């Protein structure tokens with residue numbers, strides 16, 4: 001990165017620019033304390049910028065460019081470049097947008113911005129808890145942000161990351177927060193040796209006052225809301241499948257944009273064994289992804305796929321050797337997270353919008369069918385059998 005600031009100081013700009021409208025609010029000064037910034041402070045900030053360890057990204061560089069020009073030359077006083085001179089026009093727009101901001105205020109804003117960037121580039125932890133959002137209610141879900149990626153981690157390794165009722169609620173909240181945060185990419189992954197063993201079968205053991213009917217009704221509502229969040233998620237959503245996946249943690253993969261899996265992962269949907277039926281829109285996405293007969297073998301007969309098989313069927317994007325899985329996948333995601341976020345969002349929107357209405361209808365129908373299934377003898381017996389095997393009843 002050494003030298004990028006030098007180019008800035010010489011009014012550089014190269015490369016593709018993100019929309020200046022996406023520049024975060026920088027709290028521009030327009031007077032008052034701004035007058036106190038000396039030329040020396042400004043020169044120091046110009047030098048300090050050269051020491052930044054990380055490229056601050058095109059949006060911030062554009063802001064710095066505009067402030068530098070305003071601080072050294074005053075309000076924009078050069079003719080607007082032609083429409084096709086895209087880069088110079090974008091630079092001109094950024095400078096011109098500062099209007100009549102005084103040189104002193106521009107100096108102050110430049111110094112403030114550089115000091116903010118220096119402070120964050122010295123941050124000791126590359127991945128920090130996402131401070132701007134409400135953290136999940138329990139430790140079973142951990143949400144962190146860093147390197148342009150928000151990671152939602154299932155964190156119940158002793159129970160193979162089985163999803164409790166609270167975790168469904170926490171994942172919904174985490175996805176809603178991630179859809180609005182600064183990270184261009186969101187990841188779902190698991191702690192320990194499993195990605196997720198699906199619905200926690202003990203969820204069905206504490207009956208509410210309304211009895212089994214009420215339990216089935218409220219579970220269907222929760223399931224529908226949970227899956228809706230995946231259908232509507234507006235930015236790239238990646239599953240980092242760190243181990244075996246069961247049930248709903250497999251079916252929702254059809255709603256992800258990209259699925260990376262370790263070669264240790266397996267994909268199992270034992271719905272018939274449990275007296276249940278498919279969810280997560282898999283009754284629609286799986287036949288579409290892998291063809292109707294391969295989908296039927298998984299969803300009707302509970303055929304467990306290896307990672308390689310799931311990749312060949314199109315459910316998984318790429319399989320990595322377990323020994324290098326984490327390193328390779330995170331390096332790749334880190335690189336992808338530097339792509340222009342608006343372009344990624346818009347591309348996802350184009351792909352997803354055509355399908356959204358259909359996916360919502362499928363989700364509603366699957367949830368209704370399951371509501372009935374949960375009250376069936378087949379389902380109750382299968383759950384009782386799992387729980388008694390484990391002496392949980």
Ligand SMILES: CCCCCCCCCCC/C=C/C(=O)SCCNC(=O)CCNC(=O)[C@H](O)C(C)(C)COP(=O)(O)OP(=O)(O)OC[C@H]1O[C@@H](n2cnc3c(N)ncnc32)[C@H](O)[C@@H]1OP(=O)(O)O
Nearest residue numbers: 158159160162197198199200201202203219223247248390
């Ligand atoms: C009223 C509101 C309710 C809200 C509910 C919302 C409704 C949404 C539901 C959507 C429909 C979802 C469907 C599915 O996901 S179906 C799939 C369900 N999952 C399973 O059937 C997997 C069951 N588990 C297993 O088969 C095995 O545990 C597994 C193969 C995953 C691992 O076997 P292994 O021998 O390696 O390990 P253990 O069995 O010893 O497991 C370690 C401990 O973890 C507990 N465990 C694992 N998975 C689950 C689970 N899904 N539910 C509950 N508990 C689980 C296991 O019991 C062990 O616990 P202990 O150490 O205490 O014995």
